Amino acid sequence: MQRPIVTDERFLSVASEPAADTDEDRLVAVDLADTLAAHADSCVGMAANMIGERKRIIVFHDELTGRNMTMFNPRIVAHDGEYRTEEGCLSLAGMRPVVRYERITVTYASRRFRELTATFEGFTAQIIQHEIDHCDGILI
Numbered sequence: 001m002q003r004p005i006v007t008d009e010r011f012l013s014v015a016s017e018p019a020a021d022t023d024e025d026r027l028v029a030v031d032l033a034d035t036l037a038a039h040a041d042s043c044v045g046m047a048a049n050m051i052g053e054r055k056r057i058i059v060f061h062d063e064l065t066g067r068n069m070t071m072f073n074p075r076i077v078a079h080d081g082e083y084r085t086e087e088g089c090l091s092l093a094g095m096r097p098v099v100r101y102e103r104i105t106v107t108y109a110s111r112r113f114r115e116l117t118a119t120f121e122g123f124t125a126q127i128i129q130h131e132i133d134h135c136d137g138i139l140i
Contacts, residue, residue: 001030001031001034002031002034002035002037002038003031003034003035003051003052004051004052005035005039005050005051005090005091006049006050006051006052006091007091007092009092009139011049011052012049012050012091012092012134012137012139013137013138013139014049014054014137015054015135015136015137016047016048016049016053016054016055016056016057016134016135016136016137017054017055017056018055018056018073019048019055019056019057019072019073019109021109021113025055025057025072026111028048028051028053028055028057029048029057029059029070029072029111031051031053032046032047032048032050032051032053032057032058032059032070033059033068033070035050035051036059036060036061036068037068039090040061042090043090044060044061044123044127045058045059045060045061045127045128045130045131046058046059046060046090046131046134047131047132047134047135048135049134049135049137050090050091050134056072056073056074056135057070057071057072057073057135058070058071058074058128058131058132058134058135059071059131060124060127060128060131061124061127062120062124063122063123063124064120064124070110070111071106071108071109071128072108072109072110072111072113073108073109074106074107074108074128074131074132074135075106075107075108075132076104076105076106076128076129076132077105077106077107077117078104078105079101079103079104079105080101080102080103081101081102081103082099082100082101082102083099083100083101083102084097084098084099084100085097085098085100085126086098087126087130087140089130089140091134092139092140096140098130098140100125100126100129101125101129102121102122102125103119103120103121103125104119104120104125104128104129105117105118105119105120106118106119106120106128106132
């Protein structure tokens with residue numbers, strides 16, 4: 001189900017809690033994916049706090065596969081290729097400067113809560129970093 005986008009900076013600046021292997025958190029992921037799909041013309045990634053859920057769940061468009069991907073409890077375990085850029089956000093007005101990394105390695109849980117580790121590059125890596133910032137309560 002598509003949900004409204006949260007724009008309250010006080011809410012967004014609180015770090016999210018770990019997601020659990022529950023039907024409730026899987027439904028949050030489904031709603032997050034539905035909401036991202038509804039905003040596909042202007043958004044390539046979302047974190048659960050953007051739809052009012054303080055859970056470490058992200059959904060993003062993976063350029064490599066051309067599909068949206070869901071991660072539970074993502075964390076960056078390695079990175080390289082630092083660069084500076086500007087990003088916008090569906091939850092926040094305007095563009096803001098940020099530091100990102102060209103390549104990142106992320107450990108996360110799949111929809112079946114299997115722990116996985118994967119490396120991402122380029123724009124997909126940038127999207128993931130943005131969404132993990134959301135999970136950490138970091139406003140860009």
